[in-house]
Amino acid sequence: MFRTVLSGCVGAVVAGSVVISAATPAIAGGRALACYEQAVIPATYQTVQQQVLVRAATTRVVETPAVYAFQNRRVVVQPERVSYRQIAPVYQTRSRQVQVRPASVGWEYQIRKGRKILCKVQHPAVYQTVHEKVLVKPGGRVAVTQPAIYGTVQERVMVRPASRQKVHVPAVYQTVTRQVKVSDARVIWQPVKVRGCR
Template identity: 45%
Template sequence: MSDYLSIRRGAIATVLAVSMASPAFAGGKTLACYQQVHQPAVYKTVHQQVVVRPGGVVHETIPARYGTITEQVLIEPERVIARTIPAVTRTVHQKVLVRAKSVGWEWRHVHGVKTLCKVVHPAKYATQAQTVVVQSARTVHERIPARYGHRTRTVVVEPARTIARQVPPVIKTVARTVEVRPASAGWVQVSGKKRCN
C-alpha cells in the first residue's frame, strides 16, 4: 500500500510540475486540486545506560606491619673467682729471760783493800715484741651471678601481601534525542471542486 501511495504521489508531482511548467495547460478545466503539505520530523528523548569506566580486578599491595618486643639478654655469664684472704696477725709483748741467775766471783775494794767476793748475779729479763698469726691466709672461691639486661628490637607482625579486589563497572544513564520519524513532504487532494476555483 505504501509503495502504491509513493508511486501515486510521484505521478501527481510529475503531472503538477509539468502543468506548472507548461503555459499551454493554463486556464483549462479543473479536474482535481492538490496542495503540498510538509510533515516535520518527530523526535523523542531516550535514556540509555553507558559504561563510564569498565570493571575489573585491581591488585592492591598491603604493606607489612611491624612492632617492637622487649626481651631479656645475657650480658655476662655466671663465673667463679678465687680470692686470697691474707693472714690476720697481731703483735704481742712478752717478758723473756735475757740472762739467768748466777753466782760468781769478782774483785771489790773493801775499806781500801782489794778483796775477792762471792756474789750472786740476779736473772735479767727484757720485754720482747713478737708478731703472731691469729688467722692463717686462705683462698676462697666466690660465685658471681650472671648479669642480664633488656633489649628492644623490631619484628614483623604481619608480612606484606597482595590482594585482588573486584572493582564494579561505573554505569551512567544518559539522555539523547533520536529521530522517530523523518521530515516528509507530499501532495494531498483538496476535496470538492469548489476549493479548486
C-alpha cells in the first residue's frame, strides 16, 4: 500500500485511487502546495477476429446405383444338322473291240484261169465292236451337313455394380469481428493548475 499525505489539498493515494482527508480546523486556510481533480479514464476495447464454427464436420454415405446397358449376343437358332440322301449308281456305255475269230492259216480251193487249185491261205483275225454298260460311280448313302443358323438377341447386362462410399464433409468456419475489452474504466486523480495551488 502506497500513501501520500498532502497539506491544504491533502489526500492519500491508496491502490490506484486518491483519498482526500478532510481539512482540519487547525490547518484550514493554509497555502496549497498541489491540487488534484478526479478524471475518468474510459474502458479500452480492441477489435479482434475470431474463427467461429458454422457447421461441424460430418460424414455421409453416397450410394451409386448399378449401371446397366443393352448389348447384342449371337445365339444359335438352329444347330448344325447332318442328313443322308440316297444317290443312284452312275453307269456309262463304252465300246470295245472283241475278237470274234482269231487269225488262222488254212487250205482252200480256188479257181484261177479255169483251173481248180488248192491254196494255202492265211486268214486274219476278225473283230467286232460291242457296246457294254460300265459302272462309273457306285450308288449309296451320302451325308449332307447343314450348317448351324445363328441369330442376334439383345440382353441387359451390368456394366458397373452398385457401390457405397463414405464422403467426409469438412467443418465450415467463418471469421467474425468483435470488440474485446482490454481494460475497465477507472477513476484517477490528476494534478491541476489553479490559483492558490502550484
